[in-house]
Amino acid sequence: MKYLLCGSCSHANPLKSEYLTFCDACGKKLPNSFADWRKLHPMGSFPEYQQTVGISIKEKKPNAAKAWIKTQLQPANKGKVIVFFSLVLVLLATAGTLFGKKAVFSLLYAKVPKSYLYASWQTATIGRQALEISTPVKLWIHDQPLDPEAAKVTEYAKSYRNEEGGGIRITVNMYSYFENVTNTLENALADSHHTMEPEDMSDMQAKTTPVLVSGIQGRLEEGNYLYKGGIRLAFQNLLVVKGANRWEILIHYRDDDPIGPQVARRVLKSLKIK
Template identity: 70%
Template sequence: MKYLHCDSCGHANPLKSEYLTFCDDCGKKLPQTFADWRKTHPMGSFSEYTQQVGISLKADKTNVLLSWMKKQAQPTNRGKVILFFSLFIVLIAVTGTLFGKRAMFTFIYPKVPASSLYNSWQTATIGRQALEISTPVKLWVHDQPLQGEEAKVIEYAKSYRNEDGGGIRIAVNMFSYQGNVANDLEAAVAASHSSMELSETASEMDCKSVPVLISGMKGILEEGNYLYKGGIRLAFCNLVMIKGSSRWQIQINYRDDDQVGHQVAQRILKSVKIK
């Protein structure tokens, strides 16, 4: 199909009839008509006319775009164009501020796949004060050098993390303190908060704390949620246990709206044993 472009409004008129004279859209006379063309091509047919004068739809779209751009560049329309793009930029900026963070953190913190509940889990016994734990992802050694006062009072420290994500973050920390250092449960829970690094990243926190008994040892389980860097709400579990000079801590983070993540976290906590 060939078309005849209207110089007045830019409409593409289908060349269906040799009597096409006026634009179907604006009603103004078209720049070319078959009757005018026949004056210089007395033996020409309508088919030849459409091939010679008509344009394809792709080319017409290009012409329409150019025509529109020329109109917008006119002094009478220039102010409207500037206002439109100014409002558009403001809208993009506001949208990015409101939703950009959430989109980014949603990508960083995907939901835990349902397959995690059915695939085989790994059971690991780790640390000198042996802790047994089952997880859907592998835990890797993540030891960090002790700093400041910790280096003076801790004889042994071990840390494990999962590296492949899977929508859930798991950390296991184990410490053995010198015999003259008090190792009560409340102090252990308070110290665990520093390793969670929530002070600079979390807001609007909601948390509940309950006493637990793991392998005959007293512990505290904290569960709740918080807004992470103003972008996404995360749920967390923080299990702390002590015995003598030893201390264990297990932290789990996942998206607060993730029901599978919640089930996985609860299953991990139930698997914890101290040898």
């Protein structure tokens, strides 16, 4: 179908007859009527005029989805819609019970970006018992109240941690104890386990290896645990003790993440105690 556009209101008039002169919408005279065109093309026919002057307009195809939704929202179909969405909710709830927990945790706990291995890291010296550390994420002060028993024997405590996200959590804890307090690596490991055993952790597996950091004896504990019954997280926990001072660097990441342990090892290798 060919149309002739009105110069006044832009209405598309179907070009069905050679006598089309006025706009069907506003009644004003149309430009390029067949009579006007014939003055310039005396030998021209109406079909030629249609092809030369007329325009084609694409008809919009109806949106099938919108049409279906409109039909379903009609009063006569509301009951069917309620039944349909009720079934969908039941299926989602069932799937969530069977598979949802693991899927949700997999979404919440992203893997460590591979770019961390190649990006420039920031190096900071933190704490009163100065510790130098390089990390792919910024560490912020994250002091937490000590439990009453620990507070009685602790002269100084400071904690740093990165913000949530990025697939890795790095925590640095530093303590200074009063002179009469026994501060050994065995005690440090036991205290660390005490703070790492909240109700949402289970099935912990770990091994401990002796290490040296800036010539000071330490222990590196590596392992994994089931978090809230939904996802297995891995950790590397480095403990260093010197006199009344204690340093703990605890790093968590997903157990199925191959980048996580590489980043954790690089963090731990950067440590220097001054």
